[in-house]
Amino acid sequence: xxxxxxxxxxxxxxxxxxxxxxxxxxxxxxxxxxxxxxxxxxxxxxxxxxxxxxxxxxxxxxxxxxxxxxxxxxxxxxxxxxxxxxxxxxxxxxxxxxxxxxxxxxxxxxxxxxxxxxxxxxxxxxxxxxxxxxxxxxxxxxxxxxxxxxxxxxxxxxxxxxxxxxxxxxxxxxxxxxxxxxxxxxxxxxxxxxxxxxxxxxxxxxxxxxxxxxxxxxxxxxxxxxxxxxxxxxxxxxxxxxxxxxxxxxxxxxxxxxxxxxxxxxxxxxxxxxxxxxxxxxxxxxxxxxxxxxxxxxxxxxxxxxxxxxxxxxxxxxxxxxxxxxxxxxx
Amino acid sequence: xxxxxxxxxxxxxxxxxxxxxxxxxxxxxxxxxxxxxxxxxxxxxxxxxxxxxxxxxxxxxxxxxxxxxxxxxxxxxxxxxxxxxxxxxxxxxxxxxxxxxxxxxxxxxxxxxxxxxxxxxxxxxxxxxxxxxxxxxxxxxxxxxxxxxxxxxxxxxxxxxxxxxxxxxxxxxxxxxxxxxxxxxxxxxxxxxxxxxxxxxxxxxxxxxxxxxxxxxxxxxxxxxxxxxxxxxxxxxxxxxxxxxxxxxxxxxxxxxxxxxxxxxxxxxxxxxxxxxxxxxxxxxxxxxxxxxxxxxxxxxxxxxxxxxxxxxxxxxxxxxxxxxxxxxxxxxxxxxxxxxxxxxx
Numbered sequence: 001x002x003x004x005x006x007x008x009x010x011x012x013x014x015x016x017x018x019x020x021x022x023x024x025x026x027x028x029x030x031x032x033x034x035x036x037x038x039x040x041x042x043x044x045x046x047x048x049x050x051x052x053x054x055x056x057x058x059x060x061x062x063x064x065x066x067x068x069x070x071x072x073x074x075x076x077x078x079x080x081x082x083x084x085x086x087x088x089x090x091x092x093x094x095x096x097x098x099x100x101x102x103x104x105x106x107x108x109x110x111x112x113x114x115x116x117x118x119x120x121x122x123x124x125x126x127x128x129x130x131x132x133x134x135x136x137x138x139x140x141x142x143x144x145x146x147x148x149x150x151x152x153x154x155x156x157x158x159x160x161x162x163x164x165x166x167x168x169x170x171x172x173x174x175x176x177x178x179x180x181x182x183x184x185x186x187x188x189x190x191x192x193x194x195x196x197x198x199x200x201x202x203x204x205x206x207x208x209x210x211x212x213x214x215x216x217x218x219x220x221x222x223x224x225x226x227x228x229x230x231x232x233x234x235x236x237x238x239x240x241x242x243x244x245x246x247x248x249x250x251x252x253x254x255x256x257x258x259x260x261x262x263x264x265x266x267x268x269x270x271x272x273x274x275x276x277x278x279x280x281x282x283x284x285x286x287x288x289x290x291x292x293x294x295x296x297x298x299x300x301x302x303x304x305x306x307x308x309x310x311x312x313x314x315x316x317x318x319x320x321x322x323x324x325x326x327x328x329x330x331x
Numbered sequence: 332x333x334x335x336x337x338x339x340x341x342x343x344x345x346x347x348x349x350x351x352x353x354x355x356x357x358x359x360x361x362x363x364x365x366x367x368x369x370x371x372x373x374x375x376x377x378x379x380x381x382x383x384x385x386x387x388x389x390x391x392x393x394x395x396x397x398x399x400x401x402x403x404x405x406x407x408x409x410x411x412x413x414x415x416x417x418x419x420x421x422x423x424x425x426x427x428x429x430x431x432x433x434x435x436x437x438x439x440x441x442x443x444x445x446x447x448x449x450x451x452x453x454x455x456x457x458x459x460x461x462x463x464x465x466x467x468x469x470x471x472x473x474x475x476x477x478x479x480x481x482x483x484x485x486x487x488x489x490x491x492x493x494x495x496x497x498x499x500x501x502x503x504x505x506x507x508x509x510x511x512x513x514x515x516x517x518x519x520x521x522x523x524x525x526x527x528x529x530x531x532x533x534x535x536x537x538x539x540x541x542x543x544x545x546x547x548x549x550x551x552x553x554x555x556x557x558x559x560x561x562x563x564x565x566x567x568x569x570x571x572x573x574x575x576x577x578x579x580x581x582x583x584x585x586x587x588x589x590x591x592x593x594x595x596x597x598x599x600x601x602x603x604x605x606x607x608x609x610x611x612x613x614x615x616x617x618x619x620x621x622x623x624x625x626x627x628x629x630x631x632x633x634x635x636x637x638x639x640x641x642x643x644x645x646x647x648x649x650x651x652x653x654x655x656x657x658x659x660x661x662x663x664x665x666x667x668x669x670x671x672x673x674x675x676x677x
Binding site for chain 1: 368369370371373374495520521522525526527528529530533534535537538539541542543555558559561562565566582583584587
């Protein structure tokens, strides 16, 4: 194999998920009536905003060698808190601030602070008390969802303040501002992971915690920060969820965790830690969103959609495994 | 010290005797096994059943199965061991709970089916709105709306189902589609909103409105799904009335959307009447007395009791809520508890 061929092959492997996305989009556009149109592609980007933001936080913790199963429930609690405070119908208290734009930072602060607090709680138990991240965050997944139910009484909040809803309605280049927030998050966190010492340390900790500790990296501090960030980002995902649905219901966001995991894995993040980059995760999120959109448009019998969804995700993950094997051969 | 101890002891004894008196006043404890508390109908059913049963002298305790069949089976086993006056069951899964119902009845505990009819085994009473009938009422409304728009029953309907694993939504779909079959010029596109999750419904509506811009009517199987659907329409620049919309269950958020002009119709599940019917017949159920077939007035609605192979069954029709009658306090979505006290059926 010539060095040039090897370089090309490595480039393809590094960005395989993006190529998969292009192939899938091309296939769906050719086979599914009405799929090929700007509006549908915009929808895919918009629909992936919540999942995308949530996947960032999850990816950070996984790259650092741990796991956070609580992100879905944290997003739901943050959405419900924003809903209760700033919705005017249902169980919404209809709080208004003057000037109205103040509601944007206030609601963002509430959502992210709730997430950060839960992240701190998880991080403390996992990192300081050396408890299993899987068990601790699973417990948080359950009790936080329970808290959503407790604070809402099973009822919903509706009619989010227009100043906040503005992000779902206003568009820039045809894409809603809420989706731009997700894109900006990916850019910021991608730079953070690749260009800052903190990001590189997280990758090193995920690769080998003991070696990172011996190299003088402050493992405990960095890991707790990663959990707090994952919580805060999940809070932001909850805020986007509330913005997108103009309120909150007790079951909002159910099932997002598994999609976030799928996106992270498809995006090339190793569940063992130490490997992965956020642009790949974004491609994974877009890929899942494209599949969901295809399912929505195909008009399949209701009972089979989950089966098809599962198999399509499986196909994507198998392709990713194939990629890893090919990479090993190249090395 | 001795005096303080004596005072405390007498307070304790007094408290216990008051508790015993309260327990003696109650006709017994009834357990309600609710499938989930994640939607407003279910949480509403807990408070309505509790209120009406209290009026007829029963104390109610609720166990939430969180939509898990195995959890509900375990709850049934636990409750059977407690020997309550009766069990009210809104089953997560109709077939999986059959053995538990049989076990409870074999242990002498009457079982009432609430909201979700189980026809594969005998129970002591069933109170349902009739999900297939809700589909029929929705179909009538859809026909009227399409006719008003096209002067004929034709056009395209987007039907957003709930979770395809839930028989509640599948029955509504069945009822709706069987009545719409008479109109071959109507195309129905059905897509499920997995796990009844609102943002899924929002995505479906935004995708379908692009792929099929000629959709005349959107029918969502729950009001909370309509909220997200409206959010999607609003984000796409639509205004109230641009697309006809209808949903079912009659939750408060649905009624609000009617008032704002987004929803044309909400097909109500008569939550209060369904719960009141259980309380009205509880003496007969707990006393294992015969329940006679016939028409019964339940909170002003006509409930029809029939004796079916699976036991006495009361069916109370759901009503269509529109802008004209949306403020009627009889609709549970207006969250105004009925002031009429329930009396036991003699």
